[in-house]
Amino acid sequence: MTAEIHRLKGAAPSLDPIMRLVASDMNAVNAVILDRMQSQIPLIPELAGHLISGGGKRLRPMITLAAARLLDYPGTRQHKLAAAVEFIHTATLLHDDVVDGSDMRRGKRTANIIWGNPASVLVGDFLFSRAFELMVEDGSLKVLKILSNASAVIAEGEVDQLTAQRQVSTSEDKYLAIIGAKTAALFAAAARIAAVIAEREGEVEDALDAYGRNLGIAFQLVDDAIDYVSDEATMGKGVGDDFRDGKVTLPVILAYARGSAEERAFWHDAMMGRRISDDDLSHATALLAKHNGIADTLEHARHYGQRAIDALGIFPAGVAKAALVEAAEFAVSRAY
């Protein structure tokens, strides 16, 4: 709990320190993003801007920027690369919302609802291509390798999740593999590339990768928990969305593994979309409580959050390290 010395005792961890740390860098990243999402085809910046300026926290580029600060990297290469990371993330969000048929994200209607699936697919492709153009301009084959590999892994994770859809017997290990690919791979890459541009390869690169990867898993697990406890006002999407979509997340996996035959039959029917009324959701929530599905998911998240923090052990204390540590504490404290 290194970061506690940097804030008032008992104050909740927040993203404020990391946001302050990278504020000027983030302005530069936002300028790159705004510039590079332009196109002679007006629909492209219109649709991309809806999502990009739509209240996202820019977590992944923030990690690239903070990691560059941690390493005292003196240059500006992180700006284009952080923008590339955000473009890859935005492209996957656009495609995810098509894949899931989502209608709300970050409290707004999704692009696929406003402009249709075809436009979302194609603008996602455009942003993905632009991400690679930015990396090519930067000129590091190593960065290109890290991010093209992460992109392939993300797509594999998404397909894996699609295959596992509604399969209530998905194992915990399988689920961790899926979120390790679809969510954590980009966090890991976002952190790792900072080591490459700072020419601190080897141990430093691996440590940053581990920080990003564990943080990404922690974030995803907390998201999965929040889906059963939050409301639309705080999350920008409704409680129980995952339940109604038949998404087999860790809370469900734990409750299913620990449940009676009768409970398992309920979960099976629910994930198949046959029991998704409000009453069913209440029943699901009761089962999750009975088996500690939410509490243990958050406990797992804390485990990964702590691993993220411990991965930073090799770095000297300082403002950047404290901000990264507090970001991990924030990740796992959001739902409390």
Add this chain to the structure above:
Amino acid sequence: MTAEIHRLKGAAPSLDPIMRLVASDMNAVNAVILDRMQSQIPLIPELAGHLISGGGKRLRPMITLAAARLLDYPGTRQHKLAAAVEFIHTATLLHDDVVDGSDMRRGKRTANIIWGNPASVLVGDFLFSRAFELMVEDGSLKVLKILSNASAVIAEGEVDQLTAQRQVSTSEDKYLAIIGAKTAALFAAAARIAAVIAEREGEVEDALDAYGRNLGIAFQLVDDAIDYVSDEATMGKGVGDDFRDGKVTLPVILAYARGSAEERAFWHDAMMGRRISDDDLSHATALLAKHNGIADTLEHARHYGQRAIDALGIFPAGVAKAALVEAAEFAVSRAY
């Protein structure tokens, strides 16, 4: 008409010479494709293989390979890069079929019909990422720049086409800009990268780009014409598909521009999807005949095919040049 000396007088131009020229290289490319479309997630090679082994002509990688032969390039880098080009093409086909809601391609049911839109979107993303991984392995930033730029241009062209959908007043220039982006950019890049690996930049690179770009436009225009005259047995899709989908292609643009007010009203209604019966298609075909819509589209295609051939003027005569010339002749003679 350089190539005529290589075939019997009067024989129809064919792809046989270029296929013979690159046969051994294409085996190497196919091995890369098969190897790199693998994944631990079984759905990925299953879905990708359906399209990749589904009877496509591998035109774009063929052009990379033939251009490398034209330049007497002695190495093997073209194999991975040609596979990358085919992966980008396959990814765009998967996404196109989702965007268009297509149900048939190359005489088979489309992947989106068999496995659903979500899987097609995600496997497309996977192949696109794999394409970049292959390019990164090759290690040329210049090749990466050419192909990432082409990918962004393709996506822009697709979005532009989406915006122009059902707009019967689309101008000929606008249409040429769309197909220049969505189709010809990848042909141009496929040819251009051969110059990069053969270290023949400048004039040679520009000549190959021009060959590919003009050939791509010619191919697309002939495809547009064939859609109104062919049958499912030869094309793998039904006659009039573009008509029923409201796709405003050059034959329609010409007939609309040359038509009476009454005819224009018909085209408008047809492209809006309100007159797409078999009788309507017969009427459309009659209007195309009256205004030379098909004949002049093919004439335009021949113009671009000739420009492709002329772009090769700087290269010495030989088997490779003759094969590339005959490929362009084939492109514009398919519909006769």
